[in-house]
Amino acid sequence: MDQRAQSSTSGSSKSSRRAFLGWTGKIAAGSALIGAAAPLAYAGEKNTIKVALIGCGGRGTGAASNALSVKNGPIKLVALVDVFERRVERSYKGLKDRYANQFDVPQERQFVGFDGYKKAMDCLDPGDVVILATPPAYRWVHFTYAIEKGLHVFMEKPVTVDGPTTKRMIALAKQADAKNLKVGVGLMVRHCHGRQELLKRVRDGEIGEILTMRGYRMGGRSCTTRRKPDNMSELLYQIARFHSFLWGSGGIFSDFFIHQIDECSWIKGAWPVEAQAIGGRHYRGDYVDQNFDSYGVEYTFPDGTKFFYNGRSMPGCKNAFSSFAHGTKGSCVISTSAHAPGKVRTYSDHKMKDLIWRYPQPEKSPYQLEWDDLIEAIREDKPYNEVERGAIGSMVTSMGRMAAHTGQVITYDQMLNCPHEFAPDVDKLDMNSPAPLKSNDKGEYPVPQPGILKDREYQEFA
Numbered sequence: 001m002d003q004r005a006q007s008s009t010s011g012s013s014k015s016s017r018r019a020f021l022g023w024t025g026k027i028a029a030g031s032a033l034i035g036a037a038a039p040l041a042y043a044g045e046k047n048t049i050k051v052a053l054i055g056c057g058g059r060g061t062g063a064a065s066n067a068l069s070v071k072n073g074p075i076k077l078v079a080l081v082d083v084f085e086r087r088v089e090r091s092y093k094g095l096k097d098r099y100a101n102q103f104d105v106p107q108e109r110q111f112v113g114f115d116g117y118k119k120a121m122d123c124l125d126p127g128d129v130v131i132l133a134t135p136p137a138y139r140w141v142h143f144t145y146a147i148e149k150g151l152h153v154f155m156e157k158p159v160t161v162d163g164p165t166t167k168r169m170i171a172l173a174k175q176a177d178a179k180n181l182k183v184g185v186g187l188m189v190r191h192c193h194g195r196q197e198l199l200k201r202v203r204d205g206e207i208g209e210i211l212t213m214r215g216y217r218m219g220g221r222s223c224t225t226r227r228k229p230d231n232m233s234e235l236l237y238q239i240a241r242f243h244s245f246l247w248g249s250g251g252i253f254s255d256f257f258i259h260q261i262d263e264c265s266w267i268k269g270a271w272p273v274e275a276q277a278i279g280g281r282h283y284r285g286d287y288v289d290q291n292f293d294s295y296g297v298e299y300t301f302p303d304g305t306k307f308f309y310n311g312r313s314m315p316g317c318k319n320a321f322s323s324f325a326h327g328t329k330g331s332c333v334i335s336t337s338a339h340a341p342g343k344v345r346t347y348s349d350h351k352m353k354d355l356i357w358r359y360p361q362p363e364k365s366p367y368q369l370e371w372d373d374l375i376e377a378i379r380e381d382k383p384y385n386e387v388e389r390g391a392i393g394s395m396v397t398s399m400g401r402m403a404a405h406t407g408q409v410i411t412y413d414q415m416l417n418c419p420h421e422f423a424p425d426v427d428k429l430d431m432n433s434p435a436p437l438k439s440n441d442k443g444e445y446p447v448p449q450p451g452i453l454k455d456r457e458y459q460e461f462a
Contacts (some may be wrong), residue, residue, distance in 0.1 A: 016412075025145075050128040052079035052120040054142055056091035059135030059156055065129065065184070066371040067154070068099045073379055076102050079109040080124045081116035082091040082134075083239060088112060094294055101268035101443035105224075109312040114430050117142050126150030129378070133134040135249050138160055140168045141427040143387075147175050148434050152378050153418065154371070156266075158258050159387065163252035163418040166395040167310035173387035180381075184374040185390030189263045189339060189365040192372055194359035198332060202267055206356060208344050210268055210305055215260040215335075216320035219314040220424070227443035234435040244289030245445070246457060247422035247436045252291045254394065255403040257311050260323045261299075261400065262393040263334055265306055271396050272299035272307060274411045279404035281447070282314065285369040289456065308399065324403030328349055340366055405457040407450030420456040 053064045068075055077095060082088045088110050096103045111119045117138075121130055130141045132155040139159045146153050153176070160166040178182050189195055202210070223243035228234060242248030249255045266273050279292035293314050298305040310320075323334035331350050337341040340361040346356040379386035401413040402408075423436040438461045439445050446458040453459055 011327070016266070017389055021189065037351055045098070048074040048076050049077055049375065050078045050130065051075065051080070052128075053131045053133065054081045054117045054120055055131070055133035055135075055156075056082040056084075056087040057133065058186050059186075060131060061091045061094060062367065063131050063133055063154060063156065063371075064095055065098065066368050067129065068102045068373075069368060070371050070375045072372070072376060074102075078104050078105055079111065079120035080105055081111045081120045082108060083112065083116075083236065084248055084279075085112045088421045115133050118145055121145055121149050121151060123162055124149065124151055127152065127315075127378070129154060129375075132156065134257075135239060137165075137248050137335055137423050137426050139243075140165055140172060143169070143172050143176075146179065147172060147179060149423075150179060150181070152181055152374070153183045154186070154374060155183065155387075155390075156448055157262075157390060158250055158254045158397060159185060159390045160394040160398070161246065161254055162398060162420060162422050163395065163416050164421040164424070166391050166398075166416060169391040169394075170388050173385055176387065178439050180385040181418055182374060184384070185386040186370065186393050187259065187262050187393060188370040189259055189335070189342070189389060190266055190366075191368065191369040192342050192363070194338065194344045194363055195263065195267075195334065197359060198334065198342075198346070199267055201346055201357065202325070202327075203269070203333065206330070207325065207327035210325050210327045212305065213264045213268065213307040213325045213398060215309045215323040215324070216305070216311075217257055217262055218310065218317065218320045220313065220315045220319075222313040223256070223289065223291050224313075225289045226286050227288055228289045228439070232364060234439070235429065235431075235433055238435045238437060239394065241289070244291065245437055246290050247426075249288075250394075250401060252309065253295060253404070254315060254397050255307065256402075258334060258394060258397040259339055259415070261307075261309060261397045263430040264309075264325070265333075265393065265396065267334055268305065268307070270303070271300045271412065273302050273393060274300045275400040275403040276409045277400055277404035278407075279448075279450075288439070290445055292404060292448070295400070295404050297403060299396075299400060324352075330354075330356065342366075345432075352459065402457055405448035406454050408449055408454050418456075 051067050053060055080088050081092055109123055129152045136158050139155055160169050223242040224239040228237045238245050243255055275297055277297040279295040282293045293309040297309045321337050325332050330348040331352055332346045333344055345358040348354040348356055358400050395415055399410050403410040437445055440461050447462055448457050
């Protein structure tokens with residue numbers, strides 16, 4: 001199954017993308033001269049692939065667990081990194097107990113600090129794998145060094161949070177291609193066998209031409225934070241609560257909602273070219289994060305088809321976690337009540353009563369399948385690089401977020417070329433650095449002001 005993106009844009013979007021890809025191609029060409037001269041010694045079927053984990057939170061530890069569960073050859077975890085020692089310790093204990101025979105992380109390969117990513121990657125050989133599971137603000141920084149070291153990569157989503165980092169990641173994707181590196185992106189739904197069969201059925205016309213799509217992720221209070229405690233630096237406080245700050249994660253919108261925006265775009269076979277949205281902050285109390293509590297976005301695809309996405313994080317309200325498509329001959333369920341199991345189905349009506357087909361249960365976990373696919377590509381030297389479509393998916397998600405935060409219609413081109421980079425010096429941060437986002441004297445942070453700030457999502461305090 002080809003894991004690359006199937007994308008479509010308007011004429012203006014194609015023109016814009018050609019312009020910046022021409023610029024990024026010059027960067028890639030230069031790097032190719034450096035990296036393509038000597039072929040990499042890829043891990044063969046009888047060789048052990050060594051893995052380093054950068055970012056020891058729950059998702060990073062889960063990714064490491066999936067890596068060590070691949071069955072097509074020996075894999076060993078050899079290094080752990082985080083800026084918080086307690087997270088390294090927690091990940092160490094959880095993985096060591098479960099994967100004792102594949103775990104070789106002595107004290108000297110447990111790193112704490114902002115420069116730990118280099119130390120961990122230096123423990124690997126070309127052809128090994130590094131997991132990038134820190135807040136996405138650091139994705140381009142760590143990916144740059146991984147390419148320099150000749151390492152295959154698994155990176156968590158989102159991979160960008162703004163326009164400038166999107167361009168940067170697409171340029172880096174071309175550098176990775178020039179060195180024949182395999183790179184997976186944690187949009188695991190595309191690896192789900194049920195969704196892949198659903199995609200084929202939609203492409204074959206089972207529900208007709210898609211007319212509209214719907215997505216929902218609505219749950220209780222999430223991604224909020226209160227004022228910084230006195231016993232913690234501002235920088236570490238914001239990193240620990242990165243879902244609360246746009247520079248670290250793109251906020252709840254980018255980090256939580258990207259999956260369904262990506263899966264619906266995949267099923268449609270196109271990327272949205274514009275978005276308009278509403279959103280608001282309610283019942284805030286003493287929370288000081290930058291997120292809205294509710295979002296409603298109307299995405300438009302190149303052919304005019306609409307995709308309506310609704311996100312909410314408020315207690316006491318109706319919850320939903322699902323995605324749907326409606327066509328001229330019927331409808332389908334893309335996600336039922338979570339990412340997995342998908343329980344995908346097609347219907348001959350729009351009330352979803354007359355069932356045509358459903359994927360048999362139980363399903364294999366897409367979190368594991370994405371790792372199976374990546375390691376297979378490495379061992380068999382198959383072309384495999386999901387970064388460009390991961391970056392575009394991240395940027396399209398940011399397009400909806402920016403539409404809500406500014407109150408304006410935001411196009412694909414506008415988001416891609418928006419000059420507001422949330423954390424331009426993230427590669428220079430260390431334990432003594434000030435945080436990328438400043439608070440006022442009340443411990444509050446700048447928040448979106450729709451209709452007032454029209455060309456950026458927030459205005460930094462002086």
